[in-house]
Amino acid sequence: MAKKTWVIKLGGAVLNTENAARALFDVLSNQPSHNFVIVHGGGALVDTWLKEAGFVSAKHQGLRISPAEQMPHIVGALAGCANKQLMAQAIAAGHKPVGLSLYEAGVTASQKLKALCLVGKCESNNDSIINDLLNVGRLPIVSSIGFDEQGLWYNVNADEAAAAIANNLNAELIFMTDVEAVLDANKQPLHQLDTKHIETLIAEGVIVGGMEVKVKTSLHAALHLRRGVYISSWQKPENLTALLNGEHVGTKITP
Template identity: 75%
Template structure:
């Protein structure tokens, strides 16, 4: 088996609207021969657009998209279809060997999180993942945040939670690449390190809220499960990724 370190990178869906940044990111990944990568992605802006075109209203609860059953064909099409294949095309263009997957193939089942959220799922890791085989074969797994339960029902899973579950499954390092360089304080300044007490304080003050609250809470849980720090950094600066892989401290590190 390979002895290379494996990194799970959660890629924010907004990067799909920035082809130059996407190319730069895959160039950066291709340059790092000493590591293996698994990309987990969302695509919130694309889902918003598809739902709006179909005449649906979008609602969120604590940063999670409420996903009624009648909206799921559009959510699945946007995430597992269009967004996943946009990433696959960009990876191919940059001479990588991608494989597009859902959470099921990656070894993650889903079950309903809360009835009020509709088809929003939470992650149930299994022992049946194709990822180790793909990593060994030198393939780049691109995993959409669409999950299935054992009855074959599909779920919209928060991509941050999905990335954390996959990192735990693989014993991998975890980076959340978002559209901000780091978590910010009250003055809009970057916070380079956050622990549980600081996170709870900033959430209580309303400094961290919405989607970033979900991301930070998920990062903290991941850090606790992985027993190591988890990073939040920006996809707009692929050099940040290379710096992190080389052990430098950029973005925000979430620790226990």
């Protein structure tokens, strides 16, 4: 029987929390009947590096404005430090990781909006080495740094990157974030969200900023994948175990 492939996006403060990633990689070690691809950002690390370099970080519609002069620091933090931190935790948990950018993972980037400078949007290029790596037992760990056809580099929102890779692989998609689920106006978890409900909560200002990007990306991915996409917390590794076993944990986004 063919293994099911899961794309797991690690976000939030997972990189800044000692052994948090290790606990998640331990869960994956106990799931030999599945294939996994890890996609990550590293916003807090980027903030720190830019601040230390004397830059001011700004956001527009929940996305980091990424001027050319900041890109070496953004690339270094995401494709360098964050990626290798995750590789280290994966190795300690018994995996054989390979660090990649979006280019090797079958995703080409192009400019999203002029106002965002070098923030990229994703386009599939059908030239991915992910399946080759999975076939030889490796764990791809993909940073959200992308390239266009001319080799210009871009900072891509990691949620959008994970959705693009899941679409390429026709894989299940889980966003592991800082919160247990998407919350309603009373800060109570929402177990399921569809297009209409999401539009209402965004219009009411309940879902804003980074979570708005995440929810819209999840919905877009659910439409393309024609299946539910999950948002759950990395702070409880047992949530990941439950999701992999087909249980409903966190928020399920459906078209």
